[in-house]
Amino acid sequence: TTAGQNHTAARGLWSSRLAFILAATGSAVGLGNVWKFPYITGENGGGAFVLVYLACIAIIGIPIMMAEVYIGRAGRHNPIASMRLVAERNGCSSGWRVSAVIGVIAAFVILSFYSVIGGWAASYIGHSAMGDFTGQDAEVVGSIFGNLLASPEKLLLWHSVFMLLVVIVVAQGLKSGLERAVNILMPALFVLLLMAVGYATTTGHFGEAASFLFSPNFSALTMDGVLIALGHAFFTLSLGMAIMMAYGSYLGNDVSIGRTAVVVSLMDTMVALLAGLAIFPVVFANGLEAGAGPGLIFQTLPLAFGQMPLGALFGTLFFVLLVFAAWTSAISLLEPVVEWVEEKVLIGRGGSTLLVGLACWLLGIASILSLNVWSDVTPLAMFERFEGKTIFDLLDYFTANVMLPLSGLLTAIFVGWFVAKESLAKDVSLSPVMFSVWTNLLRYVTPFAVLVVFIYNLMS
Ligand code: PHE
Ligand code: NA
Numbered sequence: 356t357t358a359g360q361n362h363t364a365a366r367g368l369w370s371s372r373l374a375f376i377l378a379a380t381g382s383a384v385g386l387g388n389v390w391k392f393p394y395i396t397g398e399n400g401g402g403a404f405v406l407v408y409l410a411c412i413a414i415i416g417i418p419i420m421m422a423e424v425y426i427g428r429a430g431r432h433n434p435i436a437s438m439r440l441v442a443e444r445n446g447c448s449s450g451w452r453v454s455a456v457i458g459v460i461a462a463f464v465i466l467s468f469y470s471v472i473g474g475w476a477a478s479y480i481g482h483s484a485m486g487d488f489t490g491q492d493a494e495v496v497g498s499i500f501g502n503l504l505a506s507p508e509k510l511l512l513w514h515s516v517f518m519l520l521v522v523i524v525v526a527q528g529l530k531s532g533l534e535r536a537v538n539i540l541m542p543a544l545f546v547l548l549l550m551a552v553g554y555a556t557t558t559g560h561f562g563e564a565a566s567f568l569f570s571p572n573f574s575a576l577t578m579d580g581v582l583i584a585l586g587h588a589f590f591t592l593s594l595g596m597a598i599m600m601a602y603g604s605y606l607g608n609d610v611s612i613g614r615t616a617v618v619v620s621l622m623d624t625m626v627a628l629l630a631g632l633a634i635f636p637v638v639f640a641n642g643l644e645a646g647a648g649p650g651l652i653f654q655t656l657p658l659a660f661g662q663m664p665l666g667a668l669f670g671t672l673f674f675v676l677l678v679f680a681a682w683t684s685a686i687s688l689l690e691p692v693v694e695w696v697e698e699k700v701l702i703g704r705g706g707s708t709l710l711v712g713l714a715c716w717l718l719g720i721a722s723i724l725s726l727n728v729w730s731d732v733t734p735l736a737m738f739e740r741f742e743g744k745t746i747f748d749l750l751d752y753f754t755a756n757v758m759l760p761l762s763g764l765l766t767a768i769f770v771g772w773f774v775a776k777e778s779l780a781k782d783v784s785l786s787p788v789m790f791s792v793w794t795n796l797l798r799y800v801t802p803f804a805v806l807v808v809f810i811y812n813l814m815s
Contacts, residue, residue, distance in 0.1 A: 363431050367529045372610045376618055377537040379593075379602050381683030383623035384544065386472060387591040389677055390652045392627040393634045395583055397645035400575025401567045405628075407581050411588035412620055415804050418796040419594045419763050420616040422770035425782055426455075427603025428612070433694035434459055434597035437604060438769075447773050454765035458597030459691050461758040463711070464750050465596065466688035467718035470521065471747075473681040474513030475653060476674055478503060483670035488661035496658040500650070510723040515716065517678075521685045522712035525693055526705045529605055533686060540679045547676040548626065551633035554669050564635035567645065568628065579815075585808050586755065591623055593687060595759030595766075601691035612783040613793070626680075633673075637663070652677070689715070722747040756812045764805045771797030 369375040396404055429444075430437020438455040442448060482488065488496055503509055524536045555561055589595055603612075634656065638645055641659040660670030689711060696707040725732070725747035735741035735749060744752065770779070771794055780790050 359431070366431065367605060368607050369605050370530065370534060372607070372615060374534050374537070375602060375606050375610065376615060376622075377541045378533055378683075378687070379599065379615075379619045380622045381537045381541050382593045382598050382602070382687030383591060383619060383684075384541075384626045385593075385680050385684030386469070386476075386677070387587065388623065388627040389630045389634075389680055391587065392591065393631050394647065394651040395587060396568065396631060397635075397638075397647065397651065399577070399580035399583060400572055401645075402569050402571035403573045403576040404580050404584060405568055406571050407576065408584040408588065409624065411585045411804075412592070412624055414796055415585065415801050416588040416592045416594065417616050417620050418793055418801055419589075419767055420592055420599055420620065421612050421783060421793060422766050422797060423594065423597075423599035424603035424606065424612050424616060425770060425774075425779070426766065427600035428606045428608070429778075429782060430600075431604050433604070433698045434600035434691050435695055436698060437600055441774065442769070444778075445774050447769070451765070451769050451773075454762045454769065455597050455600060457758050457762040457765075458595055458600070459695055461754045461762065462596040462598060462688045463692050463715060464718070464758075465754050466521075466685055466692075467715045468722040468747055468750055469681065469685055469688060470518045470715070470719050471510060471514045471722045473517040473678065473685060474510060474515075475503060476677040476681055477517055478509065478513045479653065479657070479674040480671055480678060483657070483660065483667055483674055486667050488657040488670060489667050491658070491661045493654075493658055496661060497654055499657070500653050504726045507723055507727055510726065511720065514719050514723060517681075517685070518712060518716045518719065520682055521689055522708055524682075524686050525689045525712075526708040528704050533690065536686060537683055540683050544626075544676055544679045544683075547672055547679070548629050548633065551669065551673055551676065552629055554665075555633045555636035558636040558640035558663075560636045560639040561632070563639050564632060567635055567639075568631050582808050582811050585804060586760075586812070589759055589763060590755060591627065592620060593684070595761075595763035596688065597691040597762070598687045601694050602687065604694070611785075613785040613789060722750065756809075760805050760809045760812075764802055764809070767797045767801040767805070771801070 369378070426437050426441050427434065430440045432440060434455040435452050439449045439452040442451040482499060487499060524532045526532065555564070593599065634651070635645060637659045638655060641662055643655050643659060647655045656673070657670060660666035660673070663669070689708070692711045693704070693707045696711055697704055700707065702710070725745035730745060732746060733742065733744055734746065735744065741749065776794070779794070783790065783793070785793060
Protein backbone atom coordinates (compact mmCIF):
# COMPACT_ATOMS: atom_id res chain seq x y z
CA THR A 356 0.00 0.00 0.00
CA THR A 357 1.05 3.60 -0.50
CA ALA A 358 0.55 4.36 3.18
CA GLY A 359 2.86 1.46 3.95
CA GLN A 360 5.45 2.70 1.48
CA ASN A 361 5.31 6.20 2.90
CA HIS A 362 5.73 4.83 6.37
CA THR A 363 8.75 2.77 5.30
CA ALA A 364 10.27 5.74 3.51
CA ALA A 365 9.85 7.91 6.58
CA ARG A 366 11.60 5.38 8.83
CA GLY A 367 14.39 4.80 6.32
CA LEU A 368 16.32 1.65 5.44
CA TRP A 369 19.90 0.50 5.92
CA SER A 370 21.95 1.81 2.98
CA SER A 371 23.07 -1.70 2.06
CA ARG A 372 23.06 -5.32 3.10
CA LEU A 373 26.54 -4.75 4.47
CA ALA A 374 25.28 -1.97 6.74
CA PHE A 375 22.78 -4.36 8.27
CA ILE A 376 25.40 -7.09 8.60
CA LEU A 377 27.80 -4.72 10.37
CA ALA A 378 25.10 -3.45 12.71
CA ALA A 379 23.77 -6.92 13.53
CA THR A 380 27.31 -8.22 13.98
CA GLY A 381 28.03 -5.19 16.15
CA SER A 382 25.11 -6.18 18.32
CA ALA A 383 26.11 -9.81 18.46
CA VAL A 384 29.80 -9.21 19.13
CA GLY A 385 30.11 -7.98 22.67
CA LEU A 386 31.15 -8.87 26.17
CA GLY A 387 29.66 -12.28 25.44
CA ASN A 388 32.39 -13.03 22.91
CA VAL A 389 35.37 -11.41 24.54
CA TRP A 390 34.54 -11.90 28.20
CA LYS A 391 32.04 -14.70 28.61
CA PHE A 392 32.86 -17.19 25.85
CA PRO A 393 36.52 -17.60 26.86
CA TYR A 394 35.72 -18.10 30.52
CA ILE A 395 32.83 -20.56 30.07
CA THR A 396 34.97 -22.47 27.59
CA GLY A 397 37.73 -22.53 30.19
CA GLU A 398 35.35 -23.69 32.91
CA ASN A 399 33.81 -26.41 30.76
CA GLY A 400 36.92 -28.07 29.50
CA GLY A 401 37.60 -26.55 26.08
CA GLY A 402 37.15 -28.29 22.72
CA ALA A 403 34.13 -30.49 23.38
CA PHE A 404 32.25 -27.51 24.78
CA VAL A 405 33.16 -25.48 21.71
CA LEU A 406 31.71 -28.20 19.45
CA VAL A 407 28.42 -28.27 21.32
CA TYR A 408 28.29 -24.50 21.24
CA LEU A 409 28.76 -24.49 17.45
CA ALA A 410 25.93 -27.00 17.08
CA CYS A 411 23.66 -24.80 19.20
CA ILE A 412 24.42 -21.79 17.03
CA ALA A 413 23.56 -23.76 13.90
CA ILE A 414 20.34 -25.47 14.95
CA ILE A 415 18.91 -22.94 17.41
CA GLY A 416 20.61 -19.60 17.02
CA ILE A 417 20.43 -19.13 13.26
CA PRO A 418 16.79 -20.26 12.92
CA ILE A 419 15.62 -17.87 15.65
CA MET A 420 17.66 -15.00 14.27
CA MET A 421 15.98 -15.53 10.90
CA ALA A 422 12.55 -15.60 12.52
CA GLU A 423 13.22 -12.32 14.34
CA VAL A 424 14.58 -10.55 11.27
CA TYR A 425 11.60 -11.85 9.29
CA ILE A 426 9.11 -10.33 11.74
CA GLY A 427 10.88 -7.00 11.79
CA ARG A 428 11.02 -6.72 8.04
CA ALA A 429 7.49 -7.98 7.48
CA GLY A 430 6.13 -5.54 10.08
CA ARG A 431 8.30 -2.47 9.41
CA HIS A 432 7.41 -0.97 12.77
CA ASN A 433 8.83 -1.12 16.26
CA PRO A 434 9.15 -4.76 17.41
CA ILE A 435 5.91 -4.82 19.37
CA ALA A 436 3.83 -3.31 16.56
CA SER A 437 5.56 -5.50 13.97
CA MET A 438 4.75 -8.64 15.90
CA ARG A 439 1.12 -7.54 16.23
CA LEU A 440 0.81 -6.69 12.53
CA VAL A 441 2.29 -9.99 11.38
CA ALA A 442 0.05 -11.88 13.80
CA GLU A 443 -3.09 -10.10 12.61
CA ARG A 444 -2.10 -10.58 8.98
CA ASN A 445 -1.99 -14.32 9.63
CA GLY A 446 -5.34 -14.36 11.39
CA CYS A 447 -3.76 -14.78 14.81
CA SER A 448 -4.39 -13.02 18.09
CA SER A 449 -2.52 -9.76 18.50
CA GLY A 450 -1.55 -11.22 21.87
CA TRP A 451 1.48 -12.78 20.16
CA ARG A 452 3.08 -9.39 20.53
CA VAL A 453 3.85 -10.40 24.09
CA SER A 454 7.02 -12.04 22.79
CA ALA A 455 8.22 -8.64 21.58
CA VAL A 456 7.00 -6.94 24.76
CA ILE A 457 9.16 -9.31 26.80
CA GLY A 458 12.03 -8.67 24.42
CA VAL A 459 11.82 -4.89 24.66
CA ILE A 460 11.59 -4.97 28.46
CA ALA A 461 14.55 -7.36 28.57
CA ALA A 462 16.57 -5.06 26.32
CA PHE A 463 15.87 -2.12 28.62
CA VAL A 464 16.81 -4.00 31.78
CA ILE A 465 19.91 -5.59 30.26
CA LEU A 466 21.16 -2.25 29.01
CA SER A 467 20.95 -0.83 32.54
CA PHE A 468 23.60 -3.24 33.83
CA TYR A 469 25.43 -3.82 30.53
CA SER A 470 26.33 -0.14 30.73
CA VAL A 471 27.81 -0.62 34.19
CA ILE A 472 30.06 -3.41 32.90
CA GLY A 473 30.89 -1.37 29.79
CA GLY A 474 31.98 1.29 32.27
CA TRP A 475 34.40 -1.14 33.93
CA ALA A 476 35.98 -1.78 30.55
CA ALA A 477 36.22 1.95 29.86
CA SER A 478 37.95 2.57 33.18
CA TYR A 479 40.43 -0.21 32.39
CA ILE A 480 41.59 1.62 29.27
CA GLY A 481 42.89 4.32 31.59
CA HIS A 482 44.43 1.88 34.07
CA SER A 483 46.31 0.02 31.32
CA ALA A 484 47.47 3.16 29.57
CA MET A 485 48.78 4.65 32.83
CA GLY A 486 50.76 1.49 33.51
CA ASP A 487 48.82 0.68 36.69
CA PHE A 488 49.20 -3.05 36.04
CA THR A 489 52.84 -2.96 34.97
CA GLY A 490 54.96 -5.28 37.09
CA GLN A 491 52.22 -5.69 39.71
CA ASP A 492 51.34 -8.89 41.52
CA ALA A 493 47.94 -10.55 41.74
CA GLU A 494 47.10 -8.74 44.96
CA VAL A 495 47.58 -5.26 43.52
CA VAL A 496 45.77 -6.10 40.28
CA GLY A 497 42.94 -7.64 42.28
CA SER A 498 42.68 -4.59 44.48
CA ILE A 499 42.33 -2.29 41.47
CA PHE A 500 39.23 -4.27 40.49
CA GLY A 501 38.06 -4.43 44.11
CA ASN A 502 38.43 -0.68 44.54
CA LEU A 503 36.44 -0.03 41.40
CA LEU A 504 33.55 -2.21 42.54
CA ALA A 505 33.65 -0.75 46.04
CA SER A 506 33.34 2.82 44.83
CA PRO A 507 29.83 3.98 43.85
CA GLU A 508 31.29 7.27 42.63
CA LYS A 509 33.75 5.69 40.22
CA LEU A 510 31.17 3.22 38.96
CA LEU A 511 28.64 5.97 38.47
CA LEU A 512 31.11 8.11 36.57
CA TRP A 513 31.99 5.31 34.12
CA HIS A 514 28.40 4.12 33.81
CA SER A 515 27.42 7.70 32.91
CA VAL A 516 30.20 8.04 30.37
CA PHE A 517 29.28 4.78 28.71
CA MET A 518 25.55 5.50 28.65
CA LEU A 519 26.23 8.93 27.19
CA LEU A 520 28.23 7.37 24.33
CA VAL A 521 25.31 5.08 23.57
CA VAL A 522 22.68 7.82 23.73
CA ILE A 523 24.68 10.13 21.46
CA VAL A 524 24.76 7.51 18.70
CA VAL A 525 21.17 6.33 18.94
CA ALA A 526 19.79 9.88 19.15
CA GLN A 527 21.15 10.58 15.68
CA GLY A 528 19.07 7.87 14.12
CA LEU A 529 19.67 5.09 11.67
CA LYS A 530 22.03 6.56 9.07
CA SER A 531 24.01 9.24 10.85
CA GLY A 532 23.95 7.39 14.17
CA LEU A 533 23.92 3.61 14.00
CA GLU A 534 25.39 3.16 10.54
CA ARG A 535 28.15 5.67 11.00
CA ALA A 536 29.13 4.16 14.34
CA VAL A 537 29.32 0.57 13.10
CA ASN A 538 31.14 1.59 9.92
CA ILE A 539 33.96 2.90 12.08
CA LEU A 540 33.81 0.64 15.12
CA MET A 541 33.45 -2.77 13.48
CA PRO A 542 36.49 -2.60 11.18
CA ALA A 543 38.47 -1.14 14.09
CA LEU A 544 37.36 -3.99 16.28
CA PHE A 545 38.50 -6.59 13.75
CA VAL A 546 41.88 -4.93 13.36
CA LEU A 547 42.36 -4.76 17.14
CA LEU A 548 41.33 -8.36 17.52
CA LEU A 549 43.78 -9.53 14.86
CA MET A 550 46.51 -7.51 16.58
CA ALA A 551 45.65 -9.17 19.86
CA VAL A 552 45.85 -12.61 18.23
CA GLY A 553 49.14 -11.62 16.61
CA TYR A 554 50.46 -10.61 20.00
CA ALA A 555 49.28 -13.93 21.46
CA THR A 556 51.33 -15.83 18.88
CA THR A 557 54.47 -14.27 20.39
CA THR A 558 53.82 -15.73 23.83
CA GLY A 559 55.09 -19.18 22.90
CA HIS A 560 51.86 -20.77 24.11
CA PHE A 561 49.70 -20.31 21.05
CA GLY A 562 49.70 -24.01 20.14
CA GLU A 563 48.65 -24.95 23.63
CA ALA A 564 45.73 -22.52 23.45
CA ALA A 565 44.68 -23.75 20.00
CA SER A 566 44.61 -27.34 21.15
CA PHE A 567 42.73 -26.33 24.29
CA LEU A 568 40.05 -24.70 22.15
CA PHE A 569 39.89 -27.15 19.29
CA SER A 570 40.76 -30.65 20.47
CA PRO A 571 37.61 -32.06 22.01
CA ASN A 572 37.86 -33.90 25.28
CA PHE A 573 34.37 -35.20 25.85
CA SER A 574 35.08 -36.46 29.34
CA ALA A 575 35.33 -32.83 30.45
CA LEU A 576 31.84 -32.07 29.16
CA THR A 577 28.92 -32.17 31.58
CA MET A 578 25.17 -31.77 31.12
CA ASP A 579 25.62 -28.35 32.71
CA GLY A 580 28.13 -27.52 30.00
CA VAL A 581 25.66 -28.42 27.26
CA LEU A 582 23.00 -26.17 28.75
CA ILE A 583 25.44 -23.33 29.27
CA ALA A 584 26.40 -23.64 25.60
CA LEU A 585 22.77 -23.45 24.58
CA GLY A 586 22.02 -20.45 26.77
CA HIS A 587 25.10 -18.71 25.51
CA ALA A 588 24.11 -19.29 21.87
CA PHE A 589 21.06 -17.13 22.61
CA PHE A 590 22.91 -14.41 24.42
CA THR A 591 25.80 -14.20 22.02
CA LEU A 592 23.56 -13.75 18.97
CA SER A 593 21.48 -11.11 20.79
CA LEU A 594 18.29 -13.16 20.49
CA GLY A 595 15.12 -12.85 22.53
CA MET A 596 15.55 -9.10 22.99
CA ALA A 597 13.65 -7.83 19.97
CA ILE A 598 16.95 -6.51 18.62
CA MET A 599 16.96 -8.44 15.39
CA MET A 600 13.31 -7.42 14.90
CA ALA A 601 14.25 -3.77 15.34
CA TYR A 602 17.23 -4.04 12.99
CA GLY A 603 15.27 -6.20 10.53
CA SER A 604 12.61 -3.51 10.26
CA TYR A 605 15.12 -1.37 8.34
CA LEU A 606 16.25 -4.18 6.03
CA GLY A 607 15.64 -3.86 2.28
CA ASN A 608 13.18 -6.30 0.70
CA ASP A 609 15.75 -7.60 -1.77
CA VAL A 610 18.08 -8.98 0.90
CA SER A 611 18.08 -12.72 1.67
CA ILE A 612 17.28 -13.16 5.34
CA GLY A 613 18.72 -16.66 5.38
CA ARG A 614 22.11 -15.82 3.94
CA THR A 615 22.40 -12.69 6.03
CA ALA A 616 21.63 -14.47 9.30
CA VAL A 617 24.24 -17.09 8.49
CA VAL A 618 26.88 -14.44 7.80
CA VAL A 619 26.15 -12.58 11.05
CA SER A 620 26.28 -15.80 13.08
CA LEU A 621 29.55 -16.86 11.46
CA MET A 622 31.13 -13.50 12.19
CA ASP A 623 30.04 -13.67 15.81
CA THR A 624 31.43 -17.17 16.14
CA MET A 625 34.66 -16.18 14.47
CA VAL A 626 35.14 -13.30 16.90
CA ALA A 627 34.51 -15.56 19.88
CA LEU A 628 37.09 -18.08 18.65
CA LEU A 629 39.61 -15.34 17.84
CA ALA A 630 39.06 -13.85 21.30
CA GLY A 631 39.83 -17.27 22.73
CA LEU A 632 42.99 -17.43 20.61
CA ALA A 633 43.98 -13.98 21.87
CA ILE A 634 43.31 -14.64 25.53
CA PHE A 635 44.31 -18.23 26.32
CA PRO A 636 47.92 -18.00 25.10
CA VAL A 637 48.39 -15.08 27.50
CA VAL A 638 46.69 -17.07 30.25
CA PHE A 639 48.87 -20.15 29.69
CA ALA A 640 52.06 -18.17 29.22
CA ASN A 641 51.60 -16.77 32.70
CA GLY A 642 50.65 -20.05 34.31
CA LEU A 643 47.18 -18.74 35.06
CA GLU A 644 44.01 -20.76 35.49
CA ALA A 645 41.93 -21.12 32.27
CA GLY A 646 38.81 -21.76 34.35
CA ALA A 647 39.23 -18.61 36.42
CA GLY A 648 35.63 -17.56 35.84
CA PRO A 649 34.18 -14.10 35.33
CA GLY A 650 37.33 -12.45 36.70
CA LEU A 651 39.33 -13.76 33.73
CA ILE A 652 39.20 -10.47 31.86
CA PHE A 653 39.32 -7.94 34.65
CA GLN A 654 41.78 -9.65 36.97
CA THR A 655 43.64 -12.49 35.31
CA LEU A 656 44.35 -10.79 32.04
CA PRO A 657 45.54 -7.43 33.42
CA LEU A 658 47.91 -9.37 35.66
CA ALA A 659 49.31 -11.07 32.55
CA PHE A 660 49.58 -7.80 30.63
CA GLY A 661 51.46 -6.33 33.56
CA GLN A 662 54.15 -9.02 33.25
CA MET A 663 54.66 -8.98 29.49
CA PRO A 664 56.81 -6.90 27.15
CA LEU A 665 54.66 -4.16 25.61
CA GLY A 666 51.93 -5.33 27.96
CA ALA A 667 50.71 -1.81 28.78
CA LEU A 668 50.26 -1.04 25.10
CA PHE A 669 48.48 -4.28 24.28
CA GLY A 670 46.45 -4.15 27.45
CA THR A 671 45.21 -0.71 26.45
CA LEU A 672 44.35 -1.89 22.95
CA PHE A 673 42.57 -4.89 24.39
CA PHE A 674 40.31 -2.75 26.57
CA VAL A 675 39.63 -0.34 23.72
CA LEU A 676 38.49 -3.38 21.75
CA LEU A 677 36.30 -4.45 24.64
CA VAL A 678 34.68 -1.02 24.88
CA PHE A 679 34.01 -0.90 21.13
CA ALA A 680 32.41 -4.34 21.27
CA ALA A 681 30.26 -3.38 24.25
CA TRP A 682 29.34 -0.03 22.71
CA THR A 683 27.86 -1.45 19.48
CA SER A 684 25.96 -4.01 21.55
CA ALA A 685 24.58 -1.37 23.88
CA ILE A 686 23.44 0.67 20.88
CA SER A 687 21.43 -2.32 19.73
CA LEU A 688 19.85 -2.70 23.17
CA LEU A 689 18.70 0.89 23.18
CA GLU A 690 17.35 0.85 19.61
CA PRO A 691 14.27 -1.38 20.02
CA VAL A 692 13.14 0.52 23.11
CA VAL A 693 13.64 3.89 21.44
CA GLU A 694 11.81 2.71 18.30
CA TRP A 695 8.89 1.75 20.46
CA VAL A 696 8.79 5.00 22.44
CA GLU A 697 9.25 7.01 19.27
CA GLU A 698 6.26 5.41 17.55
CA LYS A 699 4.18 5.45 20.73
CA VAL A 700 4.88 8.75 22.42
CA LEU A 701 5.74 10.80 19.32
CA ILE A 702 8.37 13.01 20.88
CA GLY A 703 10.86 12.43 18.09
CA ARG A 704 14.07 10.45 17.91
CA GLY A 705 16.17 12.73 20.10
CA GLY A 706 13.59 13.12 22.83
CA SER A 707 12.77 9.42 22.90
CA THR A 708 16.43 8.49 23.14
CA LEU A 709 17.03 10.92 25.98
CA LEU A 710 13.99 9.70 27.85
CA VAL A 711 14.85 6.01 27.56
CA GLY A 712 18.57 6.62 28.15
CA LEU A 713 17.83 8.56 31.32
CA ALA A 714 15.47 5.90 32.67
CA CYS A 715 18.00 3.20 31.89
CA TRP A 716 20.81 5.16 33.51
CA LEU A 717 18.70 5.51 36.66
CA LEU A 718 17.99 1.78 36.79
CA GLY A 719 21.71 1.16 36.33
CA ILE A 720 22.33 2.91 39.65
CA ALA A 721 20.59 0.01 41.40
CA SER A 722 23.15 -2.36 39.88
CA ILE A 723 25.99 -0.07 40.91
CA LEU A 724 24.82 0.06 44.49
CA SER A 725 24.35 -3.72 44.51
CA LEU A 726 28.12 -4.00 44.21
CA ASN A 727 28.81 -2.04 47.35
CA VAL A 728 26.35 -0.07 49.53
CA TRP A 729 23.47 -2.47 48.83
CA SER A 730 25.52 -5.65 48.65
CA ASP A 731 23.44 -7.02 51.52
CA VAL A 732 20.14 -6.12 49.91
CA THR A 733 18.73 -9.38 48.59
CA PRO A 734 15.05 -8.70 47.82
CA LEU A 735 14.11 -12.31 47.06
CA ALA A 736 16.11 -13.95 49.82
CA MET A 737 12.93 -15.58 51.15
CA PHE A 738 13.21 -18.01 48.23
CA GLU A 739 16.06 -20.38 48.73
CA ARG A 740 17.32 -20.19 45.14
CA PHE A 741 17.62 -16.40 45.30
CA GLU A 742 19.45 -16.29 48.60
CA GLY A 743 22.41 -13.96 48.44
CA LYS A 744 21.38 -12.56 45.08
CA THR A 745 21.65 -8.79 44.89
CA ILE A 746 19.45 -6.60 42.67
CA PHE A 747 22.16 -6.74 40.00
CA ASP A 748 22.23 -10.56 40.18
CA LEU A 749 18.45 -10.75 39.98
CA LEU A 750 18.19 -8.47 36.95
CA ASP A 751 20.82 -10.56 35.22
CA TYR A 752 19.19 -13.82 36.27
CA PHE A 753 15.64 -13.00 35.18
CA THR A 754 16.57 -11.48 31.86
CA ALA A 755 19.02 -14.23 30.84
CA ASN A 756 17.20 -17.23 32.24
CA VAL A 757 13.55 -16.29 31.97
CA MET A 758 12.85 -13.42 29.59
CA LEU A 759 15.19 -14.22 26.69
CA PRO A 760 14.29 -17.92 26.39
CA LEU A 761 10.60 -17.11 26.76
CA SER A 762 10.67 -14.44 24.09
CA GLY A 763 12.70 -16.66 21.75
CA LEU A 764 10.43 -19.62 22.36
CA LEU A 765 7.29 -17.65 21.53
CA THR A 766 8.86 -16.18 18.41
CA ALA A 767 9.99 -19.62 17.18
CA ILE A 768 6.56 -21.14 17.80
CA PHE A 769 4.77 -18.23 16.17
CA VAL A 770 6.86 -18.16 13.01
CA GLY A 771 7.19 -21.94 12.80
CA TRP A 772 3.54 -22.80 13.33
CA PHE A 773 1.37 -19.76 12.63
CA VAL A 774 2.81 -17.70 9.80
CA ALA A 775 1.48 -18.74 6.38
CA LYS A 776 4.12 -20.79 4.59
CA GLU A 777 3.73 -19.02 1.22
CA SER A 778 4.48 -15.53 2.52
CA LEU A 779 7.26 -16.87 4.71
CA ALA A 780 8.93 -18.69 1.81
CA LYS A 781 8.72 -15.65 -0.41
CA ASP A 782 10.25 -13.41 2.24
CA VAL A 783 13.20 -15.41 3.48
CA SER A 784 14.20 -16.59 0.00
CA LEU A 785 15.70 -19.96 0.86
CA SER A 786 15.91 -22.97 -1.44
CA PRO A 787 12.97 -25.36 -0.88
CA VAL A 788 15.19 -27.81 0.99
CA MET A 789 16.69 -25.17 3.28
CA PHE A 790 13.26 -23.68 3.82
CA SER A 791 11.93 -26.96 5.05
CA VAL A 792 15.01 -27.49 7.24
CA TRP A 793 14.49 -24.05 8.74
CA THR A 794 10.76 -24.36 9.44
CA ASN A 795 11.17 -27.83 10.88
CA LEU A 796 13.93 -26.66 13.19
CA LEU A 797 11.68 -23.79 14.30
CA ARG A 798 8.70 -26.08 14.80
CA TYR A 799 10.25 -29.03 16.56
CA VAL A 800 13.85 -28.58 17.57
CA THR A 801 14.11 -25.00 18.77
CA PRO A 802 11.10 -24.97 21.12
CA PHE A 803 12.15 -28.30 22.58
CA ALA A 804 15.74 -27.20 23.19
CA VAL A 805 14.69 -23.88 24.67
CA LEU A 806 12.17 -25.57 26.95
CA VAL A 807 14.78 -28.02 28.19
CA VAL A 808 17.17 -25.20 29.11
CA PHE A 809 14.37 -23.23 30.62
CA ILE A 810 13.15 -26.03 32.85
CA TYR A 811 16.65 -27.10 33.74
CA ASN A 812 17.53 -23.57 34.83
CA LEU A 813 14.41 -23.28 36.91
CA MET A 814 15.07 -26.60 38.64
CA SER A 815 18.80 -26.39 39.24
N1 PHE B 1 25.35 -10.46 21.99
C1 PHE B 1 26.08 -9.70 22.95
C2 PHE B 1 27.33 -10.36 23.39
O1 PHE B 1 27.62 -11.48 23.00
C3 PHE B 1 25.33 -9.48 24.19
C4 PHE B 1 24.16 -8.71 23.99
C5 PHE B 1 23.07 -9.14 24.50
C6 PHE B 1 24.20 -7.58 23.28
C7 PHE B 1 21.98 -8.45 24.31
C8 PHE B 1 23.13 -6.90 23.08
C9 PHE B 1 22.02 -7.34 23.57
O2 PHE B 1 28.04 -9.78 24.18
NA1 NA C 1 28.11 -12.34 20.85
